[in-house]
Amino acid sequence: MPLATTRRSGLVDQVIEQMRAAITSAEWKVGERIPTEPELVTALGVGRNTVREAVRALSHAGLLEVRQGDGTFVRATSEFSGAVRRLAGTELRDVLQVRRTLEVEGARLAAGNRTEDELDELTELLDARDHSMSAKDYEVGIDQDAAFHLAVVRCSHNPLLAELYQGLTEVVRASVASTVSTRPSLATVDHQRLLSAIRDQDTDRAAAEAAGFLDELIADLDTD
Structure with missing residues (x-):
């Protein structure tokens, strides 16, 4: 999953949009586990906290589901x-x-x-x-x-x-x-x-x- 390295302003919003794009384009399919936190940190060139905030936001929106000890999975392709x-x-x-x-x-x-x-x-x-x-x-x-x-x-x-x-x-x-x-x-x-x-x-x-x-x-x- 090629994610572009983000700019240094609005990092969380940028990461959210890139992850949302991976979901809506079906690069990350519903029911599948997304890359691990370390993999996302490396791919995006941001810190762990930024990735965690983005995952938290997308989980709250209903697009992702965090399963303790199992990983984070795609739950839906849109907030609706x-x-x-x-x-x-x-x-x-x-x-x-x-x-x-x-x-x-x-x-x-x-x-x-x-x-x-x-x-x-x-x-x-x-x-x-x-x-x-x-x-x-x-x-x-x-x-x-x-x-x-x-x-x-x-x-x-x-x-x-x-x-x-x-x-x-x-x-x-x-x-x-x-x-x-x-x-x-x-x-x-x-x-x-x-x-x-x-x-x-x-x-x-x-x-x-x-x-x-x-x-x-x-x-x-x-x-x-």
Whole structure:
């Protein structure tokens, strides 16, 4: 991870921005441990206290998580996403309900506003997702599933809706991983009908399809 040596003014702020850039660019991925304190001191050319203050600030913002004796790990890619993760906690039902609110309207708008290029992108993403899930390559399939849902919302052409959903990226991925790990049969959830509705520009059917599988997941939780 090439970090530029900082200037001597505003060292903490500079270190914070460089570390945030490493996180948002996915150079440091969510769930991974970041370089150790001595490594950061060497790479940045600053003192330990400066690094500690930057880590503390990013931890407070929800982007990093310090695990005593284990290291510091990336928790989220933005302050908003970090806040959502703290609020969501382990309540999968809460996450699914929020996803339903955003994804249903996202699918409805996507059906009415998508372009042919965007439709091609959705098709490629879903084909890749289905292939990975069928091959039981769940780690890759989960990422592709989350990417597909994000792409659907982006096709809404509503920048605010897309930005809100983008902030939920880590939470959405975690919810997919949780459902797949506890209920492997859910890895085969069929999103082809949703894609078909978007292709046909059927807004009501797209919204119903987006709601349908999430309602099933929520109902399944309620029966546990």
